[in-house]
Amino acid sequence: MDLPTQDVCYFSEEDDHSQTEQPWGRFFPLGDSFVGLDLVKDEYTFGRGENCDVAFNNTGKRNQCFQAYSKVHFKLVRKDTSTGTHVFLEDKSSNGTFVNGEKVGKGNSQVLNNNDEIGLAMKKNKAFVFMDLNANEDMDLPRELTEKYTLTKVLGRGACGEVRLAFVKGSCEKFACKIISKKKFSVGGSSAVNMSSQVMTEVKILKAMKHPCIIGVEDVIDTPETLYIMLELVEGGELFDKVVSIDNYPELTAKLLFYQMACACKYLHDQGITHRDLKPENILLSSDADETLIKVTDFGLSKFIDAGSIMKTFCGTPTYLAPEILLTAGSGAYTMAIDCWSLGVILFIILSGYPPFSDDRTDMDLPKQIMGGHFSFPKQYWKDVSDDAQDLIKKLMTVDPKKRITLADALNHPWLKDEDVIARANKLMYPESDGMAPPNSMPSGKKRTLDGGDDGSNAKRKASSDTGSEPETP
The missing domain is CATH 2.60.200.20 (Tumour Suppressor Smad4)
Structure with missing residues (x-):
């Protein structure tokens, strides 16, 4: 090159x-x-x-x-x-x-x-x-990309493609470039070709999202075969890897991290956006410290990929998918409540170190566990976790989406109404304002409608065969 x-x-x-x-x-x-x-x-x-x-x-x-x-x-x-x-x-x-x-x-x-x-x-x-410069590994990159950016090492790979480190030419400013091959997915249920107008309309909405706990979208380059999304670079790794390395978080630290997740996702919901693929791999950490700013990534990405693809490809196992997605095999219309369910699963995992539903169970397959809400809190793993924390998980992981707690109500739940934790979270989110949250940066008035209001779509396993053996329907 x-x-x-x-x-x-x-x-x-x-x-x-x-x-x-x-x-x-x-x-x-x-x-x-x-x-x-x-x-x-x-x-x-x-x-x-x-x-x-x-x-x-x-x-x-x-x-x-x-x-x-x-x-x-x-x-x-x-x-x-x-x-x-x-x-x-x-x-x-x-x-x-x-x-x-x-x-x-x-x-x-x-x-x-x-x-x-x-x-x-x-x-x-x-x-x-x-x-x-003699490697010639990037000869196939489009001119629209190479005129502005230089791509270097691979930061990670996923079902939809890879993420590479990118430098802006001239300034050497760093970004993470998510590369999505359109050949693998339909875009909004249609052909991947000639979607530039629709894609860029959605991209404008994504770029307008401004929240300290949400990965910023800097730029998007759309070509007939590939979508290149320039994202804010966060170098503390994934929540998934952190949980695997430390087993589980102490309750107060988990609360600090989860409060940020809930704030970020509520912000998206307030703008009419459903994430649809919340999981520990999509929660990034700003540093190696246990108490750190978190960043939700891949929000809105599912808008470009149909729900069936998300269920079959994005999630190799349905660990984080809400029951209503499994019930309709990914072909139904979903409310924002699907994100609340996924956040409940994440909270369960960071407090315990293992997922609420497991392939290890011999009495019930994984989809049936999820669709029936069959999970429990074995004392050997949960004895040090408060009743309030367990209650919030139950409310988030309620099978009936109409009865499931909203994020607004979750933030008012007794477990999250912790003034000390909220103050510490605000200092992480708004350090320049001395922990004082500024007014909502989104314009007032008409809500953003990335999802049209109602369109939606392997952590470490240490659970033994008796984990969840007593069905529990919250």
Whole structure:
């Protein structure tokens, strides 16, 4: 992929080689204290020393790892070998240079491949992502995309496609680019071709959504075969992975996170949007801390994908799907109550570490468990969880959607009417306002109607065969 050099941000100290020679590679900055670099020479040294080709400094936003950088931290060498031209990273520091999270080791060398990620001193201290301009892996990307963005490493893959790290040309601002292949799904029940007008109408609505706990949609590029959605980048990982790693959250922490989820989803509901695919994988964390700002993602995405596809493809198992979706095999019209059910399942999981419905049960298959609301709270897992928390789960996971609690009522439930938790959540959501929530940023008057009002569509399993053995119908 041949990109003009002026489209990338440079080190101000860089000499004029980049203006006269064609670069063979690029370093894109991952941390705030790093800047981008076009690679034109065959050797570069990186470190804290003033004599390095790329000298790290600690001006501007302070880097906590700066003192751990060596005078020469690592060296980059491009050379010809019997198997072709390769780029080698030589680790010069005993404090550690990491490639894709793995320590290279002082004195060792490692071949750099396209989209490899480099960390310094700590594997979490991400510095650069390397782009090999001779890799030609992105030749099929549309011009509308490559004129504005450079796509690098894959951040994740899902049923609808993949998510890649994207940099804005010129500024190196980072986004997550969700790539959706239209071949896999129908769009709103119609052909995936010639849907530009409808797609962009929906995209305008998605871009207008402004809430601290909702992933921002920056841009959408629509092509006949693929949809590229530029999303706010959140780097703390998925709630799903966090629950798997810690088993379950303490009740107060779970309440703090869930309060944010409820606020975000109520905001969507107030604008006429049903999420339709709420699950721990679609709740992102802003940091590694247990108490952190959460971000709901993939909201409104189901508008582009029919309900049947969501049930059959988006969710390999129906763990988070409301009973009414299963009852109609994904072909019915649903209210926003389906999101309330899914939030109930998420709350169950983050408090206990396992899902309320399980394939492990021998007395009842998974769909029947869900459609009948057959779940329970075994004492060995729930003895430390309050009755109020369990009561809210029951109200959210009520089989009859007409009797299911709304998010407005959920936020007024005794369990969530916790002034201390609300204050802490507000400080996370509105740090610049000292925890004071600003007025609703959506215009008053007519409600947004992404869903037309009523259109809707494997956490860790430690539950034993007797979990949920006593049917409970909330």
